[in-house]
Amino acid sequence: MFLAFYLGRAIDLSIFFPGFLAMALFFTASSVGPLITPWEKQAGTYERLLSFPVTISTIIMGDMAAGAIFGLVISSVVLIAGIIFLELIISNLILLILAMFLGTLCFASFGVLLAAPSSRAPSNVMMLSSLIRFPLIFVSGIFIPLEKLQGAGRILSYISPLTYLVDLFHTALSGNSIMHVSLNCLVLIAFTAFFLFLAGLFHKRNIAKGM
Amino acid sequence: MLPNNGPVIQASNLTKYYGKILAVDHMDFAVKKAEVFGFLGPNGAGKTTTIRMLTGILKPDHGSVTIAGIDFARKQLRAKMLMGVIPETGNVYADLTAEQNLHLAGKYYGLPKNDLVIRSNEILSQFGIEDRADHLVRTFSKGLKQRINIGCAIIHDPSILFLDEPTEGLDVLSRRLIIETIHRMNENGTTVFLTTHNIEEANRLCQRIAIINKGKIVAIDRPEVLRSTFDKTRSIEVAFDRRTDKELLYCDSILKIDLHGDKWRLYTNDPDTTVKHVAALAEKHDLKIIALTICGPSLEDAFIRLTGGK
Numbered sequence: 127m128f129l130a131f132y133l134g135r136a137i138d139l140s141i142f143f144p145g146f147l148a149m150a151l152f153f154t155a156s157s158v159g160p161l162i163t164p165w166e167k168q169a170g171t172y173e174r175l176l177s178f179p180v181t182i183s184t185i186i187m188g189d190m191a192a193g194a195i196f197g198l199v200i201s202s203v204v205l206i207a208g209i210i211f212l213e214l215i216i217s218n219l220i221l222l223i224l225a226m227f228l229g230t231l232c233f234a235s236f237g238v239l240l241a242a243p244s245s246r247a248p249s250n251v252m253m254l255s256s257l258i259r260f261p262l263i264f265v266s267g268i269f270i271p272l273e274k275l276q277g278a279g280r281i282l283s284y285i286s287p288l289t290y291l292v293d294l295f296h297t298a299l300s301g302n303s304i305m306h307v308s309l310n311c312l313v314l315i316a317f318t319a320f321f322l323f324l325a326g327l328f329h330k331r332n333i334a335k336g337m
Numbered sequence: 338m339l340p341n342n343g344p345v346i347q348a349s350n351l352t353k354y355y356g357k358i359l360a361v362d363h364m365d366f367a368v369k370k371a372e373v374f375g376f377l378g379p380n381g382a383g384k385t386t387t388i389r390m391l392t393g394i395l396k397p398d399h400g401s402v403t404i405a406g407i408d409f410a411r412k413q414l415r416a417k418m419l420m421g422v423i424p425e426t427g428n429v430y431a432d433l434t435a436e437q438n439l440h441l442a443g444k445y446y447g448l449p450k451n452d453l454v455i456r457s458n459e460i461l462s463q464f465g466i467e468d469r470a471d472h473l474v475r476t477f478s479k480g481l482k483q484r485i486n487i488g489c490a491i492i493h494d495p496s497i498l499f500l501d502e503p504t505e506g507l508d509v510l511s512r513r514l515i516i517e518t519i520h521r522m523n524e525n526g527t528t529v530f531l532t533t534h535n536i537e538e539a540n541r542l543c544q545r546i547a548i549i550n551k552g553k554i555v556a557i558d559r560p561e562v563l564r565s566t567f568d569k570t571r572s573i574e575v576a577f578d579r580r581t582d583k584e585l586l587y588c589d590s591i592l593k594i595d596l597h598g599d600k601w602r603l604y605t606n607d608p609d610t611t612v613k614h615v616a617a618l619a620e621k622h623d624l625k626i627i628a629l630t631i632c633g634p635s636l637e638d639a640f641i642r643l644t645g646g647k
């Protein structure tokens with residue numbers, strides 16, 4: 127994908143880099159959550175885990191942490207590669223790091239939520255999560271800049287948390303953004319809380335499924 | 338650690354639906370301190386569902402669970418600290434070693450590092466797996482896996498032990514090891530709640546048994562009482578050194594005679610008279626008695642009656 131990206135639009139690669147970085151973060155951070163619960167259910171370790179003195183919330187936090195760390199590590203590698211190969215200039219390092227943290231937490235919690243309807247087959251959950259995750263990248267200002275989105279696309283872009291991270295990365299890397307920095311941050315935090323709340327709800331409801 | 342008075346496990350009106358299936362149907366029971374209490378029931382009776390509600394893995398739809406006076410719905414973590422759980426389908430992590438699994442479990446129960454090492458070594462040697470402590474559990478046989486599974490549940494020396502069909506599918510050696518562990522812990526004051534569909538095991542292990550069927554408790558008592566509730570008939574098994582005629586054996590106190598392998602089984606309501614009769618008979622006909630056993634009515638009969646097999 128990176129290569130296709132590279133060949134097709136060699137000229138404005140660094141313009142697309144913020145979107146690309148956000149996408150990498152999105153996919154990696156949200157990829158761990160949907161796997162853990164079905165895996166654990168399949169292996170039979172989930173019931174064992176539940177019998178220990180831990181709450182579902184703790185388990186969800188743990189799953190989220192796993193996704194967040196994975197997302198953070200991979201996107202850092204992408205970022206460093208960008209700095210080396212594209213001679214990227216970072217206009218606001220602190221904001222960039224903050225954005226990466228907020229983004230990875232948000233998408234990791236999204237990943238945990240995706241695992242909620244978990245049967246014991248990881249493949250079912252993977253299918254569902256691809257179905258939901260792929261369309262998101264098209265309405266989040268990665269391939270098509272936000273200004274050019276119209277009508278339904280524009281509306282959809284506002285309900286995609288990815289939009290706000292892309293915008294934050296634009297601010298941090300090139301300095302031009304569409305929305306205010308603090309608005310972006312607040313929306314990401316709100317999404318994280320919302321995802322965690324839903325994840326808690328659904329995980330509790332589906333606890334016996336596939337056990 | 339546990340209060341001396343009052344039940345250690347108290348379930349009131351415990352109910353669980355899976356969709357429309359009523360798996361556990363308004364159950365009430367109490368388990369006393371230091372008791373070995375068994376749930377005996379056929380497949381699908383609701384044993385696992387009940388134990389899951391008692392151990393906080395599932396939330397009951399109705400009713401409540403109290404563990405050592407702690408309301409489970411409100412202080413679940415505190416109640417969970419007191420117990421060790423061996424789930425029916427629960428597994429330890431296959432990609433960790435035996436020792437790592439034990440340490441992980443100990444950390445969940447908040448054991449300090451020192452105790453953790455001491456306890457896990459104790460368990461490893463108790464279960465005869467010291468030499469495989471650093472092997473991945475993936476490479477273990479079913480029996481060894483179950484030992485680690487139990488090890489993880491008793492690492493913190495729980496006051497209440499829950500076991501869901503602990504010896505299912507294990508060989509004699511593993512089975513005996515597990516039963517010994519249960520006995521030893523019980524002697525030291527641990528309350529044990531176990532489920533099984535193995536009647537023999539329930540009979541041997543439990544001080545009290547609840548026979549359950551279709552989510553309901555149909556009988557609850559000591560094994561000896563349960564087995565004599567439904568049938569007063571006893572049987573006497575006797576083997577002689579050579580073949581005898583069935584007709585020869587009959588006397589007034591014998592209701593029925595069957596041949597089982599090389600043994601005669603004489604059904605009677607009066608074992609005393611019958612045994613004397615058999616002895617006299619042997620004397621008279623110069624038969625040598627090789628074996629003589631008086632059997633009570635079996636728990637199996639009671640079980641089948643209660644769970645609707647007949």
Ligand SMILES: Nc1ncnc2c1ncn2[C@@H]1O[C@H](COP(=O)(O)OP(=O)(O)OP(=O)(O)O)[C@@H](O)[C@H]1O
Nearest residue numbers: 334335336355360379380381382383384385386387
């Ligand atoms: N996760 C589930 N989803 C739907 N129904 C279930 C689920 N688990 C159990 N049941 C149903 O609930 C009833 C009770 O099951 P449970 O597993 O408690 O029985 P059990 O006594 O443990 O049986 P076994 O001896 O086979 O282990 C059964 O009818 C079973 O089909």
Ligand SMILES: [Mg+2]
Nearest residue numbers: 384385386425
């Ligand atoms: Mg069961």
